[in-house]
Amino acid sequence: MPSSHQRIEIVRRTYYDSVTLMLVAKELLKDGSLSVASLSMGTEANYKIMGSGGFDLTGVDATPNDLIIAVKTGAPEAEREDVLTAALAKAKEYLANPPGRKADSGGDYRPKSLDGALSVLPDANLALISVAGRYAGDVAMDCIEKGLNVMLYSDNVPVEKEVEIKKAAAEKGLLVMGPDCGTIIIRGVAMGMANACPPGPVSIVAAAGTGLQEVHVQLARRGVGVLHGIGTGGRDVRREVGGIMCLQAVNALLADDEVELLIVLGKPPAPEVEQKILQAVKAGKKPAVLGFIGGEAKGDSGGVFICRELEETAAVAAALAKGGDGARARENLFREYEALRQRAETIGKRKGFLRGLYSGGTLCYEGQLIARDILGPIRSNTPLDKKMKLEDSLRSEQHSMVDYGEDEFTQGRLHPMIDVSLRAERIYEEAKDQEVGVILFDVVLGYGCNDNPAAGLAEGIRKARSAAGDRIVFVASICGVDSDPQNASEQCRILEELGVHVCDSNARAARLAAMILEG
């Protein structure tokens, strides 16, 4: 019986952060003896992903606390055993001493305790926590005890822990941004995944990472800067948490004399929380724009503008910040959206399905809202309507939009804004489906993100083109600016050279994509 091309080993009850796992996998592939190297935690989603990556996982019984090391080789039969054995040994060696690690901090000592860190930076005022969710809550409590504000980038923190942390912080007048808060701007300094836009008169409180990024970027494109962008994490405005941090941040910014206009952004909060936000904002006597994405069309309320989309929120806020007419700005924007129909005709209408592949949760959400109005129900792993949930997130059905930033894809894996390979591969998969007419995707730039996402996605697009020719139209939006490390114009050029239709915002891209397939 021929020896196996693959070897799988489980390391039980261990913890490695996704960056380390990625570095080790990369290193294993360097000498060319392996065709595939995968290191990931034993989550259900990773099983599926490894399966579709060609590994046979029968009999593998890893749990999410276990590490699965999987290697595959194309070496001739006589050499396979040795190659695979050597690879596994190297993998374990690298895990103990991750390659490329020392280079990062230039050999400087990195403190291993909070006390040690505070001896180096005694004036510290913020802890940026991005360790695995099951540890992050306790780390946050330690930081709060030391009087630090907290940015909790980590997700998978239990809601009871979140409430405990936020109550403790509120008692000390400290801010807890998160869990699952990916984007923060303080005095124009970007933290987590955030864009390099100039500071200015606007400040934002957001329960949504890419929502904050999109509004930040859209304001910058209109010449308006943001001083503070405070994320609260997606769960804060739900009833169980009650909007504790959202309200704390709203009140702090309303009282801040450097803030001329306030934006509050996110999915529609629980009704009682929405009431509190409205009250606070009205009492604040500053111009305010509430961007409740996908909320009911309530209309503006006594000087407070209420918007339902991200670019709309930015357009209205930008007009107000410049002393202009917010309502007029909104009307103009929607007129521009209507004109996209022209562009759709020029590109040439197509028949078939829309497949949206997103890295940003709020962008995917907004995309679904917009496309649904034009094409009807959209299926998703994060659907607007529970009945529209995809049975298998790796298999699209009819019109589908997939959020690759969702937990199932990010547990024990790098975020899709850092690792674009899954989406690039999916683009190719979708193109092989004869019934697909348009593929829509977002490209999120900024600090913390992949240093050349367009190039990574381009690989998938090229393969897709060779499979589908001109049958498929590619539509994209770039959430970024030229001063981002990746340079938005440069990213745009890469995509346009491949015939991708790049739009100025997610709202435009989703509309264009839907209009191409309309009726």
Add this chain to the structure above:
Amino acid sequence: MTMSMTKLLKEGPKVVNIGVEQFYADLKTQKAEAVSMDWKPSAAGGDLLARLKKLRKGGN
């Protein structure tokens, strides 16, 4: 009540980075003050050293 939060907003961030090293690198690129921790989970979770010290001092 919100003095500590206000301090953060007025002074700008001075960050203890716990986790992804790239976030620390990005802060340094923007010339922000920061220190990066080499964090590993411990049996007790959180900062074991600090917890043990607390216990040794007989308090909590």
Add this chain to the structure above:
Amino acid sequence: MGPRTFLAGTLPPVHVGKRLLFDLRDVPAIYAPRLSPGRMNPRWIGLVSEWRDFLTDDLAVLKGPAERGAWKELTGLGPGSTPAGDDFLSGLASGMLWQGKTVPFHPDPGLTSWLSGDMLRDACEGGIWCRAKCLLEALASDEPKAVTKSAGSIADWGHTSGRAWLAGLSEALCRERDG
């Protein structure tokens, strides 16, 4: 005590066991390995305390004896081409002497390799290597960059030597505080 290390451009072909004699009279000395007394800035105690935790994983074998103060047991003990136990004892010796205190053990070079034994004896006689000297100077200062840079250069030294040395230093600098 003469210079213990020098930089040689080339060597003649040699067999194991062959003795080589070097005339270093005209070789400029660039470093004086003499430890001068100093005081740790109390600011760094949180950081220095961490180094006791280096005695885990590959250095776990040192932990028991270190906690018991069984210094003799540490001689020649542990991994590394200079056994990590000797590195620990060197760090401990340097830390004590720096603070003007006595070294709490007599080195017994016979219990370990000749190189490691020499290193240990030098440390107990007030000799100190360059990186370590930089670290002690940084610990006396208020300069975080100097501390993290010099501590990092030692933590990365060898496979285990640097970490073991820091653990020993930490023992010397922290033990009084715990009473």
